[in-house]
Amino acid sequence: MDMELASSLGIFQLQRLPFRKNELLRAWDAADEYLLNHLAAVGVAEHANIVILNDNFGALAVSLSAFRPTAMSDSWLSQQATRNNLVLNGIDHERVRSLDSLSLPEAGIDYLLIKIPKTLALLEYQLHALKPLLKADCQVIATGMVKSLPPTAWKLLDRLVGPTQPALAVKKARLIFARVDPNLSLPVNPYPTRYPLENSDLTVCNHANVFSRDSLDIGTRFLLEHLPQNPEYYDFIDLGCGNGIVGVMLAKQNPNARMGFIDESFMAIASARENFVAAFADSRQANFLVADCLTDYPENSADCIVCNPPFHQQHTIGDHIAWQMFRQAHKVLRKGGELRVIGNRHLNYHLALKKLFGNCRQVAANAKFVIFSSVKV
Template identity: 35%
Template sequence: MSDFSFDRLRRFPDVEADNLFAVDASDRLILDEAAGVLAGAGAGEVVVIEDRYGALTLGAAALAGARGIRVHQDALSGEMALSLNAADAGLAETYRSLDLGEELLANARVVLMQLPRSLAALDEYADAIRRFAAPDVLVIAGGRIKHMTPAMNEVLRRHFGELRVSPARQKSRILRAQAPISTETQAAVSTWPISVTYADLGLTVCAHGAAFAGATIDIGTRYLLEFVDRMTTDARSAIDLGCGTGVLAAALARRRPALRVIATDQSAAAVASAQGTMVANAIADRVTVVRDDALQSQAAASADLIVLNPPFHIGSSVHAGIALKLFEDAGRVLQPSGELWTVWNTHLGYRPALTRLVGPTHQVGRNAKFTVTVSTGR
């Protein structure tokens, strides 16, 4: 017997705080809108994409009796939270987590989706649904109105012949898409990942839709690249923490052939992108790409050098929690006298936190927007 309640859902192991929630009105609206079709769906015909902490998956299982649910979550922390919440509710056997692709979506008739903030991510998700799901698939995608744009409608219309927009409820809205456009009139092969070559850096960057910054190189990372030749010159091992598309890891591996490099990120899209970046730059044999929650799979005192461009938001909320979590793990994994090189928006003032969680920290660079610091492991 399931013991499911939205109120019991937790975000853990993601950051938890009084102003951060595991479920919101858009989750409830998606499930309410889908109630009728979920009741008529057979086992294995329901897919959930971007369920943040399990509300959609477990709500579909507990409230509508859905079974064999296939789930894709970009964030590993969300995948882990779903697992913990499912165990707590006695619903662990009702779903399985899968990568984005044919196994996730083959013959799916109902797709529930939390709309991603990134239009590129939405485009890749919609493209995959169009190519692999059943011809009569219905996509019920929702989000908070403040995060939705008319451009989302246009993205979905590129892949589906019918789109309906629901009235607003509790500052949330639903987009219902169906009639996927035939592969006879659109490419049967995905255009993802995309790639861009940067002649000035001698690097090719690959990116899937949900990867932060896409195939561009964000300005913080580009600034940190200016310091690569100064980073722990005798290092034998390095970690690109929160690697995104793998730009920093690739730059280190290209410039230092003897260096053993690990690129790690909790985003499935980032990991797939970074793997593509390493292949494109002919360094896949020298860089190991890992999907991890911070550095949980790395041993203490195991790295000579860690590089980090930390996020300053969690979902749609500006919050220092994720950066502090990354600093703490970096401090654990860094060898004594090893170095953490971090780039951060100057106004965030991370230096005291870095000193507390990692070790003595000093500034080595600063421009109009960013500060670069080096923290030495204790």
Template identity: 30%
Template sequence: MAIDLDALRRAPDLEGPNLVAADAADRLVLDLAADALAAAAGVPGAVVVIDDAYGALALAAVDAGAREVRVHQDPITGERALAANARRLGVPESDRPRSLPLSPALVAGARVVLMRLPRSLDRLDEVAATIASDAAPDVRVFAGGRIKHMSLAMNEVLGRRFERVDVSHARQKSRVLVASGIGARPAEPLRPAERRDDRLALTVVAHGGVFAGTSVDIGTRFLLGVLGDAVPDAASAVDLACGSGVVATWLARERPGLVVHASDRSAAAAASAALTAAENGVDDRVRVTRADGLEHLPDASERLVVLNPPFHSDAAVHTGIAAHLFAEAARVLEPGGELWCVWNSHLRYRPLLERTVGPTRQVARNAKFTVTASVR
């Protein structure tokens, strides 16, 4: 492997001393797939890469001779990091991987699939079903991860779609599952899950891997209990880091005529939010965008932003994600506008909110969560 994986960067995602763009699991996938990549070298479209964090797998495949590599990465920041790393390494534009949605077109005719194992079994099943639907019959899937995030259930999920699943030896706390032999092709694409929440009178639709799936997490439920008082005369609102779209859909339903701009960097989340809004009959007023923060909205344009911020960057707990989202909210809020935010109380975000957005008051608090309103 000639490519220097240590030269890769995570930007525009968070960067820091303990946050790497390529790890031991990436290296193990590439080592175990070396012969398969060599056999596929020069064959257009033979190699597909899924859930590659920052481009390590895709760019190494190109370096090994793969051509017309198709890639799907859930976060838009991952796509941008891959593109930036390709430019930084001097990969010719004609050889750069092409990003596609998770769909049959992504995997059509693929003979080698390199991927990182998602933590969510629902996400893994959705990916496996997509591969099994349209990849070449002799496709081999090399799915790697850190052992602490893997489970035997992953073997079972892959085993439902493939005739054989081999498990590699462990190396540097990483392991790879190698799936081969497509079983019966799925009769139709795997549908996202849905569930009715009787307490909220909402139906939640979620693709695999979306935070909380079809459930309403307890932080969001706590926030919704007090959100009726948030800038009641606003003509529009923003659901930042919208996940499955519960907050956006609830706001649109509770306030007839309100337009809600929902955004998430995750492709699965954005697609789920659009489906949740449609299922509940408010898709005409919920506008969903896959975006890094609120890059699609102009400065000082909104009176209300609502946020339940994530605090993980991959496996690492990192406050930089919340800081980025708070700054995006501050930029988009007009003077006097408010950011309503729910957060785990132990994270003590109030000083950061005061500095980044403006004067912050506590709206509600229970044993685990705090809801605050920050005025721009």
């Protein structure tokens, strides 16, 4: 695996998260290299206020650490990877200030450096939030691989920042420069979105980077029809909880249950917390954790874990996160505890579940999804 990022700003060792044996993917891409080489060519003012958005594994933040940038991300994994990679390169972690996606940096931004995220609603939210903090001469530079740079991203920059100008593509990567228009009037920030939950009296809150922002997605709808029902279960975990509706409905069905909500997205946990409070006010308590799956969760501490594993990490598709969830769930469950999983039919989760748990039962299926149950024996 290639771990060495070489740009005009220096040579740095970088690793991805979560760690995988025999990792074949780099912790950066040609878009990171293009942006770093551009900044080195034009020069960066010594005390510039630099804000970096959506830096996947810290390639930009580590390379620019001499300028003490602020790195904003909705991903706990991204923040942890940045911290790890600073240590890996012998750089003081205080040289990069980390902010979650719902916090704001200091005003007077000189450089806004943007990796275009897969979810453009997140970019829209970020531009709404940060436009008032940009200096009139702020250099706004967005970057990404050409295949993942839809015209919508350019239109967002045009509409919320100012006129854009693309650079020529290099190694299938592109830079987009936006000139701040101080006279541009921002529309109302449309996030978070809210919609009524069908067959209930709940209104669902979804922050910008949470899946299916405008209605209940069909996978969750199917899962809600087949939730575990066992009066002996007390400690539940909604793993990869998204907006937390699965956990909220589990709590409604189990009045004495203790709920845990876990996701690596700050916006997901914020959504889940708001939805839980909206459903129960002060009458119920729950734990909300932004984390890398169940990495630091106590062993033998849960009776039931429910999850809909992601099969992509930004633009990278794979089942490594699902495997991590299944392995860790096996450790966290008590003997007799259940893992209930929903997934697309083609993902064949039953093979992994049977290998890890020694058993796997199909609970329900339709044309697109399958729900499986495995019990720790």
